[in-house]
Amino acid sequence: xxxxxxxxxxxxxxxxxxxxxxxxxxxxxxxxxxxxxxxxxxxxxxxxxxxxxxxxxxxxxxxxxxxxxxxxxxxxxxxxxxxxxxxxxxxxxxxxxxxxxxxxxxxxxxxxxxxxxxxxxxxxxxxxxxxxxxxxxxxxxxxxxxxxxxxxxxxxxxxxxxxxxxxxxxxxxxxxxxxxxxxxxxxxxxxxxxxxxxxxxxxxxx
Amino acid sequence: xxxxxxxxxxxxxxxxxxxxxxxxxxxxxxxxxxxxxxxxxxxxxxxxxxxxxxxxxxxxxxxxxxxxxxxxxxxxxxxxxxxxxxxxxxxxxxxxxxxxxxxxxxxxxxxxxxxxxxxxxxxxxxxxxxxxxxxxxxxxxxxxxxxxxxxxxxxxxxxxxxxxxxxxxxxxxxxxxxxxxxxxxxxxxxxxxxxxxxxxxxxxxxxxxxxxxxxxxxxxxxxxxxxxxxxxxxxxxxxxxxxxxxxxxxxxxxxxxxxxxxxxxxxxxxxxxxxxxxxxxxxxxxxxxxxxxxxxxxxxxxxxxxxxxxxxxxxxxxxxxxxxxxxx
Numbered sequence: 001x002x003x004x005x006x007x008x009x010x011x012x013x014x015x016x017x018x019x020x021x022x023x024x025x026x027x028x029x030x031x032x033x034x035x036x037x038x039x040x041x042x043x044x045x046x047x048x049x050x051x052x053x054x055x056x057x058x059x060x061x062x063x064x065x066x067x068x069x070x071x072x073x074x075x076x077x078x079x080x081x082x083x084x085x086x087x088x089x090x091x092x093x094x095x096x097x098x099x100x101x102x103x104x105x106x107x108x109x110x111x112x113x114x115x116x117x118x119x120x121x122x123x124x125x126x127x128x129x130x131x132x133x134x135x136x137x138x139x140x141x142x143x144x145x146x147x148x149x150x151x152x153x154x155x156x157x158x159x160x161x162x163x164x165x166x167x168x169x170x171x172x173x174x175x176x177x178x179x180x181x182x183x184x185x186x187x188x189x190x191x192x193x194x195x196x197x198x199x200x201x202x203x204x205x206x
Numbered sequence: 207x208x209x210x211x212x213x214x215x216x217x218x219x220x221x222x223x224x225x226x227x228x229x230x231x232x233x234x235x236x237x238x239x240x241x242x243x244x245x246x247x248x249x250x251x252x253x254x255x256x257x258x259x260x261x262x263x264x265x266x267x268x269x270x271x272x273x274x275x276x277x278x279x280x281x282x283x284x285x286x287x288x289x290x291x292x293x294x295x296x297x298x299x300x301x302x303x304x305x306x307x308x309x310x311x312x313x314x315x316x317x318x319x320x321x322x323x324x325x326x327x328x329x330x331x332x333x334x335x336x337x338x339x340x341x342x343x344x345x346x347x348x349x350x351x352x353x354x355x356x357x358x359x360x361x362x363x364x365x366x367x368x369x370x371x372x373x374x375x376x377x378x379x380x381x382x383x384x385x386x387x388x389x390x391x392x393x394x395x396x397x398x399x400x401x402x403x404x405x406x407x408x409x410x411x412x413x414x415x416x417x418x419x420x421x422x423x424x425x426x427x428x429x430x431x432x433x434x435x436x437x438x439x440x441x442x443x444x445x446x447x448x449x450x451x452x453x454x455x456x457x458x459x460x461x462x463x464x465x466x467x468x469x470x471x472x473x474x475x476x477x478x479x480x481x482x483x484x485x486x487x488x489x490x491x492x493x494x495x496x497x498x499x500x501x502x503x504x505x506x507x508x509x510x511x512x513x514x515x516x517x518x519x520x521x522x523x524x525x526x527x528x529x530x531x532x533x534x
Contacts, residue, residue, distance in 0.1 A: 089237035136289040189248040
């Protein structure tokens, strides 16, 4: 940790060059050209990590982490001490602890934030936000239409019913697809993630 | 490594309730183990779905609102989940394909999973290799069990008699964890039920917008049967006729002694000698104990209910077996 922290300190407003960013993508891919998917997945994992720590700027801290790893790669040529995912986590943890110490990231006050959250969600139940909800439902129509038929069928049927009926339904679905309930759950989760992402873009961009 | 974590642990992780050392371990795994990351993601969706369906109460609800909802990003997940729930219900109402029947083997499987759930609680107290030391494991077991009791409480408030955890620590199934099995409420002999008190079998969520037509509210047909107290020396076997349109069979069992604080009932398939359904924490009404069982669990053969009385100290005693023959 000490070695990592010393080599991953902030260096002003360092930004990666195109060359160093390419080097980072190659290192992250570990020999397989994922056309940037590995990068996007790693960034998402980092944002989720900082968000779960209740950091107020998870995107900023995720980018800071990626920048530090990229800079280290540029300086060292390679990082062989740890696998990319592990190394990114190690740096992310350091960035998180550093942000706590420095107060650079204003961590969300749980009480204040949750009160605000409850108010916002309560408001989203009211008529004033009905338009937003309708927009979201329209986007769900739009995004679901882009799914292939099997995925669309899975996502609609998987979340059907309540309580016992839902579980029975999932077991029946898994049996009919010839997969385990666990595998079905993961499949439905991935489809829902895609939908959520699509709907987010749709609502934002109109 | 991944499959050692059940939904209870993942919920605690997502709610910030795990000790720091465990949290760091799981944090790292979300980076280094893609399968684990997907499990956490699936568990998070289940947790949010529980919240919007009102299944979280007490400390878990408080933790959800204070910790989980502190993040705008996570609040957006809740908003999406609400919209998605409405959307899925509308889609389903439009498609309305028939649901698959549930064979008995699945009921048995659910029971096995109940066993797995309790085994997992026992394992936590016994020093799980995940956490490395017994104290933390014991605290976790208390937290998880407490949470389980809280959720169980809300189910019972809603009229459910018991809950089933489908979390299978061995098979690593991250699906919704709580199911009310029965609703011991009085009803007419054979009638559609919509009395506002009885909890009907789950139905699609009704729609809220004109362009998305509402799902039909199905009203389960319930048939009621009275099973007399088991007699020593034998008695004619009670015949139970279940017509095909019956969806729920309600049994009223006469009790010789009704002074237990609660009761547990297990339904046994006599031909195969195995339990296919159960309910717990039931309260007697006078000298009668009522349970409701999905009619689809029954085929034409002999079954028996094994009734166990549980006293205030937590000790239990077998009260008797109520055997009957199902005719269809």
